[in-house]
Amino acid sequence: MSAIDDLTRELRRLPGxxxxxxxxxxxHMVKGPKEDIHRLAGALxxxxxxxxxxxxxxxxxxxxxxSVCRDPSRDRSVICVVEEAYEVGAIERTGRxxxxxxxxxxxxxxxxxxxxxxxxxxxxxxxxxxxxxKPKEVILATNASVEGEATAVYLETLLRPHGLRxxxxxxxxxxxxxxxxxxxxxxxxxxxxxxxxxxxxA
Amino acid sequence: MRELELRHFRNLGVQELHFPPEGVAVIGDNAQGKTNxxxxxxxxxxxxxFRGAADGELTAFSEDVFYLKGSVEGDRPATxxxxxxxxxxxxxxxxxxxxxxxMSSALGRLGAVVFSPSDVELVSGGPSARRRFLDILLSLxxxxxxxxLVGYRKALAQxxxxxxxxxxxxxxxxxxxxxxxxxxxxxxxxxxxxTTWSGAFSAYCTAISGCDSVAMKYRPxxxxxxxxxxxxxxxFGDDEGLVQERFRARLAENWETDVRRGVTTVGPHRDxxxxxxxxxxxxxxxxxxxxGGQRRTAALALRLAEAATIRRERGTEPILLLDDAFAELDExxxxxxxxxxxxxxxxxxxxxxxxxxxxxxxxPSLERWRIHQGVIEx
Ligand SMILES: [Zn+2]
Numbered sequence: 083m084s085a086i087d088d089l090t091r092e093l094r095r096l097p098g099x100x101x102x103x104x105x106x107x108x109x110h111m112v113k114g115p116k117e118d119i120h121r122l123a124g125a126l127x128x129x130x131x132x133x134x135x136x137x138x139x140x141x142x143x144x145x146x147x148x149s150v151c152r153d154p155s156r157d158r159s160v161i162c163v164v165e166e167a168y169e170v171g172a173i174e175r176t177g178r179x180x181x182x183x184x185x186x187x188x189x190x191x192x193x194x195x196x197x198x199x200x201x202x203x204x205x206x207x208x209x210x211x212x213x214x215x216k217p218k219e220v221i222l223a224t225n226a227s228v229e230g231e232a233t234a235v236y237l238e239t240l241l242r243p244h245g246l247r248x249x250x251x252x253x254x255x256x257x258x259x260x261x262x263x264x265x266x267x268x269x270x271x272x273x274x275x276x277x278x279x280x281x282x283x284a
Numbered sequence: 285m286r287e288l289e290l291r292h293f294r295n296l297g298v299q300e301l302h303f304p305p306e307g308v309a310v311i312g313d314n315a316q317g318k319t320n321x322x323x324x325x326x327x328x329x330x331x332x333x334f335r336g337a338a339d340g341e342l343t344a345f346s347e348d349v350f351y352l353k354g355s356v357e358g359d360r361p362a363t364x365x366x367x368x369x370x371x372x373x374x375x376x377x378x379x380x381x382x383x384x385x386x387m388s389s390a391l392g393r394l395g396a397v398v399f400s401p402s403d404v405e406l407v408s409g410g411p412s413a414r415r416r417f418l419d420i421l422l423s424l425x426x427x428x429x430x431x432x433l434v435g436y437r438k439a440l441a442q443x444x445x446x447x448x449x450x451x452x453x454x455x456x457x458x459x460x461x462x463x464x465x466x467x468x469x470x471x472x473x474x475x476x477x478x479t480t481w482s483g484a485f486s487a488y489c490t491a492i493s494g495c496d497s498v499a500m501k502y503r504p505x506x507x508x509x510x511x512x513x514x515x516x517x518x519x520f521g522d523d524e525g526l527v528q529e530r531f532r533a534r535l536a537e538n539w540e541t542d543v544r545r546g547v548t549t550v551g552p553h554r555d556x557x558x559x560x561x562x563x564x565x566x567x568x569x570x571x572x573x574x575x576g577g578q579r580r581t582a583a584l585a586l587r588l589a590e591a592a593t594i595r596r597e598r599g600t601e602p603i604l605l606l607d608d609a610f611a612e613l614d615e616x617x618x619x620x621x622x623x624x625x626x627x628x629x630x631x632x633x634x635x636x637x638x639x640x641x642x643x644x645x646x647x648p649s650l651e652r653w654r655i656h657q658g659v660i661e662x
Binding site: 190191192193197198228229231232233235236239240 | 435438439441442445446448449451454455457458459460461462466
């Protein structure tokens with residue numbers, strides 16, 4: 083039984099999975115064909131070995147750099163800054179954005195011990211001052227929560243001296259909701275209606 | 285309130301109650317569960333205990349889950365239910381059978397006010413007691429207040445954490461936009477309420493006690509810098525843009541103090557709802573200088589203003605929950621309060637009293653229920 087206990091314990095560590103669900107999943111696997119388990123284990127091993135953050139933008143990839151950074155048809159003059167890598171997918175699915183991304187890996191939340199040093203802000207600053215990339219615009223697409231707004235304000239103060247256009251997604255994204263859960267049309271509209279920030283109001 | 289279903293809330297067991305439209309007087313000895321019943325009703329209005337008890341304490345001793353469901357009639361009929369699972373620490377709230385995604389969308393569906401002997405602490409307690417009064421009142425009655433308050437508290441806690449972590453000017457200042465935006469709204473809405481109801485408040489005090497000139501005024505921390513109100517400050521909270529501007533300026537002024545103390549030293553979390561009596565041309569706080577009777581009078585007047593707010597904001601008669609409310613008032617004052625309540629409206633009254641004779645003065649025509657060890661007999 084202890085192998086099943088081990089598996090259940092591991093499954094329980096996943097977000098949204100309680101003891102009951104973990105047990106159900108574990109027994110489902112045990113009952114099913116062995117090949118299924120091996121395939122799942124193989125997929126997990128692949129993720130562990132091959133997936134890593136893109137050294138340029140922080141998006142997850144298996145190649146040296148991610149498919150967005152690699153794609154020569156992308157507009158290199160715009161960088162869209164998001165909190166988490168899964169939000170890249172949400173924006174990509176709209177099919178309306180052709181620029182690059184930058185993944186912060188979270189948002190400012192000193193209450194949880196997350197300060198600027200815990201986010202990939204240095205990487206972003208390097209990119210905007212890199213003569214080869216030389217972006218003209220940075221879109222701050224952090225969430226519309228108190229923390230997401232503060233993160234945007236903070237980035238704006240650091241980006242301001244670089245003399246580029248700094249924009250924020252248009253209102254329309256419900257306050258406090260993660261991009262992940264917002265439908266594609268709303269995201270596309272928020273992107274299209276993005277406005278310049280920092281005109282004396284912040 | 286037409287029907288109330290109780291399951292394992294405090295000592296009330298499993299019961300279903302049908303209320304007469306004009307209300308009811310619940311008679312029973314102390315510690316039988318009279319206040320628990322009012323607490324249950326008000327829980328469906330605010331989703332927390334008006335006595336400040338944690339949800340876990342509200343669940344019957346031998347149970348894991350309590351559940352409440354109540355329906356109101358009138359212009360805004362609604363069925364509200366709330367359940368809490370102590371083991372899983374989960375609260376679920378629904379309105380008309382639909383689960384509320386956010387608690388704030390389900391607040392204030394009943395339209396009820398509690399009058400309790402402990403209300404005197406609203407007046408005699410520190411400024412936080414009166415801010416809490418305003419926060420609950422406005423959360424239940426004004427759209428957008430809960431969101432502003434929650435946003436402000438979040439920004440404040442984050443800014444303080446950044447200050448404690450010595451995060452530097454940019455990382456601390458990043459929270460100022462949220463702090464100022466939400467905070468100015470909180471100050472503005474509290475100020476607006478106090479300005480709107482200050483006349484009525486004084487009139488209630490006079491009607492209850494016959495004399496005493498008691499006044500109510502909102503004093504924003506942003507305006508006064510802690511001391512007595514400055515001239516021309518009355519209009520300060522009227523203009524939200526002006527509040528924002530002032531808030532930003534005060535944050536800048538206090539920057540070094542904030543850094544030294546590791547905490548934000550200016551903002552609506554330091555505001556005060558001033559209750560004063562005028563004596564020999566001097567304005568004195570009821571909290572420190574008022575007599576016991578004056579404090580009780582001022583507390584009742586606050587609750588009467590709360591009831592009047594419900595009437596105006598929601599267009600419905602508030603349900604009055606009177607928890608042995610006049611136990612410490614003399615007969616003259618309690619008769620005045622009952623008359624005031626009758627003059628203002630004809631809402632439902634649920635009152636509790638230890639003895640039949642206490643209930644007689646307050647509601648001669650109300651149906652009588654008895655309560656013994658949590659069991660209610662109609
Ligand atoms: Zn990349």
